[in-house]
Amino acid sequence: MTAHTATSDTLAASNNRSLALSIALRELRAGAGGLSVFVLCIALGVAAVAAIGSLAAAFDKALANQGRLLIGGDLSFEVVHRQATADESAALHDLGQVSQSASFRAMGRGGDDKSALIEVKAVDDAYPLYGAVNVIEPEGVGLAWQERGTVLVQPVLLERLGLKIGDSLKIGESTVKIAGTLGQQPDRLADRLSYGPKVLMSRDTLDATGLIQPGSLIRWTYRVKLPNDAGTNRATLTEMRKAMETAFPQSGFAIRDWTDPAPSLRRDARRFTQFISFVGLTALLLGGIGVGNAIQSYMAKKRDVIATFKCLGATSGLVLKVYLIQALMLAGVGIVIGLVLGALAPLAIATLYEDALPLPLALEPHPIPLIVAALAGLLTMVLFVLWPLGRASLISPARLMRAGLTEERTRAATPFAIGSAAAGLALFVLAIAASEERLVTAAISLGILLAFGLLLGFGLLVQRYAARHRRTKPPAVALAWASIGAPGSLARAISVSLGLGLGLLIAVALIHGSLLAEIESHVEVDAPAYYFLDVEPDDLGAFEKTAKSIEAGAKMENAPMLRGRIVEIKGVPVDKAEISPDTRWVVSGDRGLTYTDSIPGASEIEEGEWWSKDYDGPPLVSFDGELARGLGLKIGDNVTVNILGRNVEAEISSLRKIDWESLAINFVMVFSPSTLKEA
Amino acid sequence: MDQTLRKPHAIELQDVHVTLPSRAGAVAILRGIDLDVSLGEAVAIIGPSGSGKSTLLMVTAGLERATSGRVTVAGSDLGALDEDGLARLRAEKIGIVFQSFHLVPTMTAIENVALPMEFLGRDDALDAAQDALEEVGLSHRTSHFPGQLSGGEQQRVAIARALSTRPTLILADEPTGNLDQSTGALVMDLLFALKERTGATLLLITHDHDLATRCDRTVSVADGRIVDDGATVSATAS
Numbered sequence: 001m002t003a004h005t006a007t008s009d010t011l012a013a014s015n016n017r018s019l020a021l022s023i024a025l026r027e028l029r030a031g032a033g034g035l036s037v038f039v040l041c042i043a044l045g046v047a048a049v050a051a052i053g054s055l056a057a058a059f060d061k062a063l064a065n066q067g068r069l070l071i072g073g074d075l076s077f078e079v080v081h082r083q084a085t086a087d088e089s090a091a092l093h094d095l096g097q098v099s100q101s102a103s104f105r106a107m108g109r110g111g112d113d114k115s116a117l118i119e120v121k122a123v124d125d126a127y128p129l130y131g132a133v134n135v136i137e138p139e140g141v142g143l144a145w146q147e148r149g150t151v152l153v154q155p156v157l158l159e160r161l162g163l164k165i166g167d168s169l170k171i172g173e174s175t176v177k178i179a180g181t182l183g184q185q186p187d188r189l190a191d192r193l194s195y196g197p198k199v200l201m202s203r204d205t206l207d208a209t210g211l212i213q214p215g216s217l218i219r220w221t222y223r224v225k226l227p228n229d230a231g232t233n234r235a236t237l238t239e240m241r242k243a244m245e246t247a248f249p250q251s252g253f254a255i256r257d258w259t260d261p262a263p264s265l266r267r268d269a270r271r272f273t274q275f276i277s278f279v280g281l282t283a284l285l286l287g288g289i290g291v292g293n294a295i296q297s298y299m300a301k302k303r304d305v306i307a308t309f310k311c312l313g314a315t316s317g318l319v320l321k322v323y324l325i326q327a328l329m330l331a332g333v334g335i336v337i338g339l340v341l342g343a344l345a346p347l348a349i350a351t352l353y354e355d356a357l358p359l360p361l362a363l364e365p366h367p368i369p370l371i372v373a374a375l376a377g378l379l380t381m382v383l384f385v386l387w388p389l390g391r392a393s394l395i396s397p398a399r400l401m402r403a404g405l406t407e408e409r410t411r412a413a414t415p416f417a418i419g420s421a422a423a424g425l426a427l428f429v430l431a432i433a434a435s436e437e438r439l440v441t442a443a444i445s446l447g448i449l450l451a452f453g454l455l456l457g458f459g460l461l462v463q464r465y466a467a468r469h470r471r472t473k474p475p476a477v478a479l480a481w482a483s484i485g486a487p488g489s490l491a492r493a494i495s496v497s498l499g500l501g502l503g504l505l506i507a508v509a510l511i512h513g514s515l516l517a518e519i520e521s522h523v524e525v526d527a528p529a530y531y532f533l534d535v536e537p538d539d540l541g542a543f544e545k546t547a548k549s550i551e552a553g554a555k556m557e558n559a560p561m562l563r564g565r566i567v568e569i570k571g572v573p574v575d576k577a578e579i580s581p582d583t584r585w586v587v588s589g590d591r592g593l594t595y596t597d598s599i600p601g602a603s604e605i606e607e608g609e610w611w612s613k614d615y616d617g618p619p620l621v622s623f624d625g626e627l628a629r630g631l632g633l634k635i636g637d638n639v640t641v642n643i644l645g646r647n648v649e650a651e652i653s654s655l656r657k658i659d660w661e662s663l664a665i666n667f668v669m670v671f672s673p674s675t676l677k678e679a
Numbered sequence: 680m681d682q683t684l685r686k687p688h689a690i691e692l693q694d695v696h697v698t699l700p701s702r703a704g705a706v707a708i709l710r711g712i713d714l715d716v717s718l719g720e721a722v723a724i725i726g727p728s729g730s731g732k733s734t735l736l737m738v739t740a741g742l743e744r745a746t747s748g749r750v751t752v753a754g755s756d757l758g759a760l761d762e763d764g765l766a767r768l769r770a771e772k773i774g775i776v777f778q779s780f781h782l783v784p785t786m787t788a789i790e791n792v793a794l795p796m797e798f799l800g801r802d803d804a805l806d807a808a809q810d811a812l813e814e815v816g817l818s819h820r821t822s823h824f825p826g827q828l829s830g831g832e833q834q835r836v837a838i839a840r841a842l843s844t845r846p847t848l849i850l851a852d853e854p855t856g857n858l859d860q861s862t863g864a865l866v867m868d869l870l871f872a873l874k875e876r877t878g879a880t881l882l883l884i885t886h887d888h889d890l891a892t893r894c895d896r897t898v899s900v901a902d903g904r905i906v907d908d909g910a911t912v913s914a915t916a917s
Contacts (some may be wrong), residue, residue, distance in 0.1 A: 026785060305783050
């Protein structure tokens with residue numbers, strides 16, 4: 001080996017990682033001076049992303065874990081207005097053990113004529129197929145709801161009506177005894193949004209109330225427990241769903257299985273997560289700017305040390321390694337703190353808001369969101385740290401003897417700028433990959449990038465303007481301009497961080513204000529004070545008379561309402577039809593619908609013609625124009641709706657523009673009177 | 680010229696020019712410097728402020744690139760080396776003593792002294808640093824940070840650091856500039872003693888004519904040029 005080679009080897013060894021690590025640790029030993037901001041910014045950003053991701057995962061996992069309890073069976077078949085036919089019932093019993101329940105809203109009256117809206121749930125003896133009904137008090141009351149004339153009620157109803165356990169409650173034509181207070185039930189999530197306290201009773205008790213009338217707005221649910229754990233096989237579940245759909249195409253059943261017990265809730269949760277994730281990502285980027293500022297300030301103090309290292313023989317590569325290791329160590333501390341906080345978020349939310357949550361969250365650690373948050377934190381660190389570190393590593397050692405001139409002679413740091421940009425790109429790719437709505441995520445990412453560029457450009461303009469106008473009066477202003485316009489001024493960093501921070505706050509405030517303004521502007525003028533549902537046509541006259549006796553000037557509107565489910569679009573079953581994602585909700589469940597001979601208020605015809613008052617031909621329907629476009633429907637197309645167990649095929653004769661914000665009574669579908677009047 | 684009769688040079692500067700850019704236009708700092716310094720020789724560079732003394736030292740240390748001309752140090756043409764090559768050359772061959780000491784404030788005295796040896800990959804860096812501190816009389820201050828040392832002690836640590844790798848060339852930029860007279864004298868005694876012991880070449884920048892006379896030769900610089908290469912002084916001294 002030649003002397004030269006030996007020297008090279010030795011010098012190469014000098015640049016190894018252990019030396020860089022050793023020097024980095026010595027540097028940090030004296031304290032990270034000012035870099036606590038660095039750690040804090042990373043920790044907060046990572047905590048925000050990890051917390052949001054963990055909460056979403058905890059909710060998803062909870063849905064998956066508790067699927068059977070949430071729908072109360074392996075499969076659930078739901079239909080409004082009618083009970084299953086004998087054939088349908090037989091087919092359901094062929095699948096496995098069946099439990100039937102009826103859910104509807106009614107008025108409950110106490111002893112001194114106090115009344116309250118209640119959610120009645122009447123169940124058979126097979127209920128519940130999974131889990132157990134929790135009776136809060138009294139203890140040992142057993143299956144009290146199964147006894148005829150006996151009910152369990154949620155405690156809040158007792159408070160509202162001033163009742164206690166053992167008192168009587170009038171529901172419909174029947175007076176029942178309150179046997180105890182109702183706690184959690186296994187299938188509560190499947191019972192939709194509650195408008196009042198729940199009352200659990202048997203089918204016999206329900207029959208005695210006389211509230212089951214043809215066309216009553218009652219949701220009949222048939223839950224099925226498959227034998228021999230057959231329900232654990234997802235393929236079996238799908239097969240059974242399809243078999244029932246094929247056997248009873250006109251049933252109008254909304255079928256769910258335990259693997260996706262609450263699709264709408266899951267969708268809403270994901271949309272909320274999508275929005276809140278971007279608040280988290282923006283928080284992380286704002287934290288990143290703080291990180292960038294902290295590291296720049298730290299490196300400014302280290303310039304002489306770096307120059308000293310180089311005078312003593314350190315290469316730029318070694319210097320970069322020393323400070324990159326420091327940044328990684330500090331980022332590591334910040335990321336760990338952030339991950340711990342984020343991982344604890346579901347526990348904190350579950351503890352603080354236990355009563356408000358629709359289901360208990362799955363509290364175990366969720367690795368995927370934590371990994372995503374850690375990666376996002378790391379990439380943010382690299383995005384904002386690599387370039388200033390790279391520039392610092394290229395500081396000329398000559399600054400020790402001539403600091404004033406070396407500032408201008410720092411070598412180009414283009415590779416580091418490219419590295420930072422690559423980290424930024426990777427961060428956005430990660431955000432998009434981890435998102436459900438990738439197009440929206442990409443658009444928001446692009447928006448953030450544009451805002452970033454605009455604010456950076458604005459900062460640069462301010463800096464240049466200040467530099468050009470530094471010679472001014474009074475001296476205080478001149479000093480301020482000189483400081484803003486000087487090389488290395490914080491004008492650009494402050495412009496970006498303040499701009500993005502304020503932008504985020506303003507965006508949230510604007511969304512909030514816009515929603516409030518939208519609601520308030522309509523509520524003042526048009527919004528009804530009360531809505532009454534399920535008033536029988538025969539009782540309408542008496543109802544109006546009673547209302548006028550209470551408020552003589554009351555303005556009342558009414559419309560017949562049925563519930564129906566779109567089953568076919570232009571002859572194609574909805575599960576095979578091409579439907580835009582924004583419109584899918586229209587076919588995901590049953591919708592309210594009506595019939596009338598005149599154009600409903602708060603809507604106008606945008607295409608087609610309204611039927612004549614005496615029209616008596618084939619069924620016609622008027623559709624919401626925007627939703628029709630989402631469903632791929634136009635004038636003359638046919639849509640099939642299952643109403644009360646029979647399929648009604650109607651031709652679209654007009655499209656309406658509906659002002660939903662008016663809160664007036666309106667419907668996506670309005671049928672010609674002859675179609676539904678007899679229903 | 681007969682090369683075999685000539686003493687080998689530690690430093691050879693041939694028609695070196697340094698021009699730096701500035702907002703007011705290019706500034707010529709060195710305007711054709713020719714200087715040879717033999718191995719083991721001690722040369723003082725004197726001249727008024729702004730005459731180019733520090734730039735001359737920086738060019739010699741590879742801290743500043745010559746705009747034109749040739750700079751050879753310890754047999755290496757600095758113009759042919761990249762930044763990392765220059766750093767390696769400094770680690771191996773050059774020890775620098777600054778007026779402001781430039782110790783790393785977050786490291787102890789022994790760690791500061793060990794630093795250039797660690798850059799060379801020496802496993803015994805800390806042991807050798809301990810020996811170097813003993814040589815400058817600071818074996819009892821090894822674990823002290825620079826902020827806990829007096830100015831004189833800091834400069835002695837800096838000297839120990841500069842000489843710890845047994846460099847061919849010691850560059851000293853007004854090493855007593857930040858010290859009182861008596862401390863400065865003690866430090867210079869130490870520097871000259873160590874220079875003699877190691878046989879290193881010394882290039883000393885100073886305003887102090889008395890200090891300059893302790894060197895083998897004094898080179899006067901004015902307005903970026905050598906106005907007296909010290910041959911006469913050297914002859915008188917010898």
